[in-house]
Amino acid sequence: MGIVVMKFGGTSVADADKIRAVARRAIETRKAGNQVILVVSAMGDSTDVLVDLARQITDNPPKREMDQLLATGEQVTISLVAMALESLGQPAISFTAGQVGMVTDDKHTKARIKSIDVRRIHEQLDAGRIVIVAGFQGVTEDGAVTTLGRGGSNVTLVAIAAAVKADVCENYTDVDGIYTSDPRIVPNAQKINVMTYDEMLELASLGANVLHNRAVEFAKKYNVPIHVRGTQTTNKGTMIVAETQDMERIVVSGAALKDKIARVTLRNVPNKPGMAAKIFHTIAKANVVVDDIIQTTNEDKTATVAFTVDLGEIADAKKVVDQLGKELDCSVTFEDGMAKVSVVGVGMRVHTGVAERMFAAFASAGINIQNITTSEIRISCLIRRDQGKEALRLAHDAFGLGKARKK
Secondary structure (H helix, E strand, O other): OEEEEEEEOHHHHOOHHHHHHHHHHHHHHHHOOEEEEEEEOOOOOHHHHHHHHHHHHOOOOOHHHHHHHHHHHHHHHHHHHHHHHHHOOOOEEEEOOHHHOEEEOOOOOOOOEEEEOOHHHHHHHHOOOEEEEEOOEEEOOOOOEEEOOOOHHHHHHHHHHHHOOOOEEEEEEOOOOEEOOOOOOOOOOOEEOEEEHHHHHHHHHOOOOOOOHHHHHHHHHHOOOEEEEEOOOOOOOEEEEOOOHHHHHOOOOEEEEEEEEEEEEEEEEEOOOOHHHHHHHHHHHOOOOOOOEEEEEOOOOEEEEEEEEEHHHHHHHHHHHHHHHHHHOOEEEEEEEEEEEEEEOHHHHHOOOHHHHHHHHHHHOOOOOOEEEEEOOEEEEEEEHHHHHHHHHHHHHHOOOOOOOOO
């Protein structure tokens, strides 16, 4: 008997009918001879509703109390899913993350998992029950409730699958797999059958919302294959696995748009050893997550340091960077109308001319590239936000990603 861990996001459990459909799907997997663990998110947009309630109370809610509040969304879902399973004749039991010993650090709203005690899960599986675990949340060693950040239910899925040594790790969404780009923006986007951890990791960090990048990091570290599938279909989705040699034939696997970012620029920074370390140490202490970093030197022995952050980080970034500007006697600017378009593919490592093709596509449409960053398998261009969707479609078509793929 194998162990299957299945995760269902908020849209998949948005109402009673959808919850019953999830229960029936879990029972089918159980009848196929598997032990089943379900990881579920809060229903529909209930997390957004809770955030809005908090904002009605205060503009700056304490992060510990936000975690205490937001964790209630998943607690509602796990109970309802367990009730649905029991009503269909399948023994089930629900657990909060704390009840299954999912211990995290104390970084509220962005906690990271330190350990999971799976004994309680195994006891219930061996008793014939389907186990439902709340995604997105954990507890500190002293019992404080934490959350794992947006997309944290994906992290819970992979962490539990790794901890119980599951045979299959399935992520169910409202789309039937990973696509070459966002189909809502790029109509000719195609489903990808197989992709690597590294490609998915890049795409997840660049705006592809199906999987959280921290979930992919977990999967890669513990070699947990992830099957991304559609809730409304039994068709195969996208398998995310370790790299195979054959994958290098495809130069670019996908294109992504991240259109809610801001650029922070410090000008006239003293150009001397240790200055970048001071800047980013101070930013890290404020728990601000930095994306791309670009530093250039000037003839007057100063430097310009620029970096991007998600729009949700800009308020915290502004506080710390304004103070840095005063300490270093440098000017600071914030630009919130930015977007980043990226292409990703392991085949870039063995093919030339990839960047030129992307840049030429943008040039032909009069789209100015403001910053360029790269990795071994990724090229990203910072542009104006109002040009983001057009640029995404151009990049997608430049590499022929809209053509039907072989099965």
